[in-house]
Every structure is written in structure tokens, then in C-alpha cells.
Amino acid sequence: xxxxxxxxxxxxxxxxxxxxxxxxxxxxxxxxxxxxxxxxxxxxxxxxxxxxxxxxxxxxxxxxxxxxxxxxxxxxxxxxxxxxxxxxxxxxxxxxxxxxxxxxxxxxxxxxxxxxxxxxxxx
Amino acid sequence: xxxxxxxxxxxxxxxxxxxxxxxxxxxxxxxxxxxxxxxxxxxxxxxxxxxxxxxxxxxxxxxxxxxxxxxxxxxxxxxxxxxxxxxxxxxxxxxxxxxxxxxxxxxxxxxxxxxxxxxxxxx
Numbered sequence: 001x002x003x004x005x006x007x008x009x010x011x012x013x014x015x016x017x018x019x020x021x022x023x024x025x026x027x028x029x030x031x032x033x034x035x036x037x038x039x040x041x042x043x044x045x046x047x048x049x050x051x052x053x054x055x056x057x058x059x060x061x062x063x064x065x066x067x068x069x070x071x072x073x074x075x076x077x078x079x080x081x082x083x084x085x086x087x088x089x090x091x092x093x094x095x096x097x098x099x100x101x102x103x104x105x106x107x108x109x110x111x112x113x114x115x116x117x118x119x120x121x122x123x
Numbered sequence: 124x125x126x127x128x129x130x131x132x133x134x135x136x137x138x139x140x141x142x143x144x145x146x147x148x149x150x151x152x153x154x155x156x157x158x159x160x161x162x163x164x165x166x167x168x169x170x171x172x173x174x175x176x177x178x179x180x181x182x183x184x185x186x187x188x189x190x191x192x193x194x195x196x197x198x199x200x201x202x203x204x205x206x207x208x209x210x211x212x213x214x215x216x217x218x219x220x221x222x223x224x225x226x227x228x229x230x231x232x233x234x235x236x237x238x239x240x241x242x243x244x245x246x
Binding site: 003004007008013014017019022027030033034036037040041044045049052054056058060061066076078081082083088095096104105106108112 | 126127128129130131133136137140141142143144145146149150153154156157159160161163164167168172175176177179180181182183184186187189190193198199201202203204205206207208209211212213216218219220225226227228229230231232235
């Protein structure tokens with residue numbers, strides 16, 4: 001997906017060259033994704049799809065930005081974060097990525113909750 | 124960034140094969156990014172970096188998922204969303220992507236607000 005690569009390049013360029021962003025930490029930015037996620041929800045509730053298109057982009061940007069800042073702080077990195085979420089989705093949806101069979105939405109939701117609960121219990 | 128491409132593949136596979144997800148719309152999913160963004164903020168506030176690594180991945184997943192569902196509903200698409208946010212960042216940070224000069228974080232923040240305000244006024 002070349003557009004995502006371009007967005008990541010833009011983020012990295014901004015992190016190198018913007019004096020404001022150079023001073024930020026994940027702590028100073030911690031509320032930003034929440035603000036954008038709220039605007040995404042409001043755009044959907046208002047059925048304003050032009051605004052949704054803008055706000056969902058802002059949310060993706062803010063999530064990737066805070067991850068880039070975390071990477072700069074040596075906390076984690078893209079690879080670990082994305083590997084971890086991909087593995088989690090695959091574990092929690094064995095009817096998509098494994099041999100399990102489910103036939104309804106309700107059954108899928110129920111199995112997802114069961115697997116999630118089992119994982120939390122084994123932590 | 125091959126991990127992002129893999130995550131997008133996983134999302135598309137899930138959209139095709141998970142009976143629960145097949146029934147979802149951006150409306151039914153509208154609160155999900157907000158929940159994840161709240162968990163990202165809490166992880167940072169609790170200084171729980173293992174949890175941050177998990178929650179920031181969940182947030183990126185949820186943001187990309189809701190965009191994939193929007194795309195399926197014919198509302199918008201990755202290309203338009205990412206192009207739009209990239210252009211916005213470039214317009215609003217001319218000291219990174221243009222000829223403008225700023226020397227402090229405060230000046231950068233002030234110029235960013237000014238450009239944002241001008242854009243809103245011209246809408």
C-alpha cells in the first residue's frame with residue numbers, strides 16, 4: 001500500500017525537521033488519538049461522509065505518529081507493534097485463519113469473546 | 124512497510140470470511156477506535172509500555188478496519204483518505220515541506236494554528 005508508506009515517510013520527515021514535534025513525547029501526545037477518534041465517531045453520527053474521510057485520515061496519522069514517537073523514544077517499534085496485533089487477530093479468529101467453523105455472526109462473536117477471556121486468564 | 128501491508132491483508136481476509144464482521148457497518152463500529160484510543164492514553168498514563176505496545180496496535184487495526192468497512196460500503200477508499208491527510212500535513216507544515224523558516228517549537232505551533240484557521244475560514 002504505497003500511500004501508507006508515503007504517510008510514514010511524511011511522519012518521519014516531520015519528526016526530523018519540525019521543531020514543535022521534536023519536543024513531543026508519547027506523554028505530551030497521549031490525548032491526540034482520543035480527540036481524533038471522537039471526531040470520527042461524530043462524523044459517522046452526523047452522517048457527514050466528507051468529514052469522516054478527513055477525520056479517519058487524521059486518526060490513522062495520529063496513531064502512526066504516536067508510534068513513531070514511541071520508536072524514537074526507544075519504547076517499541078512498528079515491527080513489534082504490527083506483528084503483535086496481526087498475531088492477536090489470527091489467534092482470535094480461528095474461523096478465518098484456522099480450521100474452526102462458525103456459521104453465524106453471533107457464534108463468531110461468542111467464540112471471539114471466549115478466546116479473549118481464555119487468553120486474559122492465562123496472562 | 125511490509126507489516127502494514129500484512130495487517131491490511133489480514134483485515135481484508137477477515138472482512139471476506141468472518142460472519143460477524145460481514146454484518147458490521149461504520150455505524151456499528153463507530154465507538155471502537157474511541158475505546159482503543161482511550162486504552163492507549165491509559166497505558167501511557169500508567170507508564171505500562173507493554174500495554175501501550177498492544178493498545179497502539181489495536182488502535183491502528185481499528186482505524187484501518189473502519190476505513191476498510193467504509194470502502195466496502197462505497198463511502199471512500201484508502202487512496203483518497205491517505206492522499207488527503209498527507210496533503211493536509213504538507214500544507215500545514217511549510218517549514219518542513221516548503222520554504223518557510225521557523226526557529227522554535229512555539230513559532231511552529233503558532234504558524235500551524237494560523238494556517239489551520241485560514242483554511243477553516245476559506246471553507
